[in-house]
Amino acid sequence: RIKRIVLIDDVSESLQKAADTMGEGLTGWVLKHLEKAYSGLDRKELVKVRREEKLHRDAEAGKPEIFARGCSFYKLAWLFFLGSLLGDIVETIFCYFTMGELMSRSSLVYGPFSIVWGMGCVLLTVILYQYRERSDSFIFLFGTFLGGAYEYICSVLAELVFGTMFWDYSGIPFNLGGRINLLYCFFWGIAAVVWMKFLYPRLSALIERIPVKPGKWLTWIMVVFMCFNMLISSLALYRYNQRQTDSSAETNAYTEFIDTHFPDERMERIYPKAKPAK
Template sequence: MIFITYAVIGWLWESVFCSFKAKHFVYRGFLLGPYCPVYGFGVVAVLLLIPKEYGTLLNLYFNIVVIVTIVEYVTSWLLEKFFNMQLWDYSKVPLNIHGRVAVPVSVFWGIGCLFLVQVIQPRVEEMIQYFGQLTNGWLPIILFVAFSMDVLSTLLFIVTTKKEVEAVVDTSDSENAAVKEYRLKHIFINVEESVSRKRLLTNLSTIKPQLKHRNLRRIVSNYPNFKVKK
């Protein structure tokens, strides 16, 4: 529950911040749901790894900075190596390491997590206990099942379809989340089909159907606003 709570809070923070910066709505994260797992993992790691007897607030702060920096670096590396995704890039930030982490960013996360541990977390624990009692203990199970289904469906999409979708979808935007956004928002938008989209559907109908082709055909058919590179 702590993991999913802060994953949702992290998604809200990033979506609002990045949307304001880009001047249009940006749906952050690589999963379909409104959560960014790196925040959940980061907070859980901080809560589990900080010493029980941390001494002064300064000692607590430095412990937090080290933990969140390691979590952010490892998460960035895993996303790039296994999912070919780069959801953030600090290469233009001073004192960065491979663009995955940077000292100014770690300092900022350290301050945020210090406030979180001292002020926010006790309130979150009270909220979790309240909703746990209100739902008779079913809420964690429901959220776990929903999150697991999202992860499995995303992995299946990446394995069977993502490369073919990226070959025809313009993913040049800096957010590197166009594929996920197409999976969501175009369900709710109806516009006239483009010639290139019709051509793609025609080509798909002429090849021997495989799982990845069925997924691609489903995506193109369901998302009328699907844009295709020339």
């Protein structure tokens, strides 16, 4: 038995040496042909770079796993959730101080979540992530145009899908069809700077401190909850608009359920500024 073990060790060692020899030979062959193809290349420099890359990969492999590293799906899911929550709170406070009225600014029937802000955070992160080291003025201009286009598209989609207008800027100067206005586009630019330079780095660091396994479970729980919330909200909004515009619409078990759980009074509290599109 001992002889067999020794034999296996010898064979393994021989195979490893053969693999190393073949690897070195293959590397040498590649470098030789690269030198011929590109006369300016320094073989020693290529070997050095290759070794540094290998050391970097080995160092990365040895690091403990970090939850939601970089601009990953898990990071974006958390940013969507937190952005929806924080955006709703900020907008509610803003409306209170500017209009003197405390009103719901939520996009969903369950919880204080603004989908526009959540998707805005994700959009800003995905598009501006590669430019996060650029100047504040660059991010401001980029965010101004991006935010204006995004808000306009959201307004059009809401009207097409739900037949409802959630905001109308017709009374504000320099508006475009009441869907966007220049002042609020500038707000988007400011929000982009604040987000990329201050909020995103801090939120990103906090998210990455979440333990990996619980973080993944929590992420999928949030995803399922938000998908369910958006589905129910869409059905409730569609039915609410139907009640406002077509009183003779046919009723069934589905409409009775929606009418019972989401009557006009409740919908008006959640969406005080919503009105049927003209």
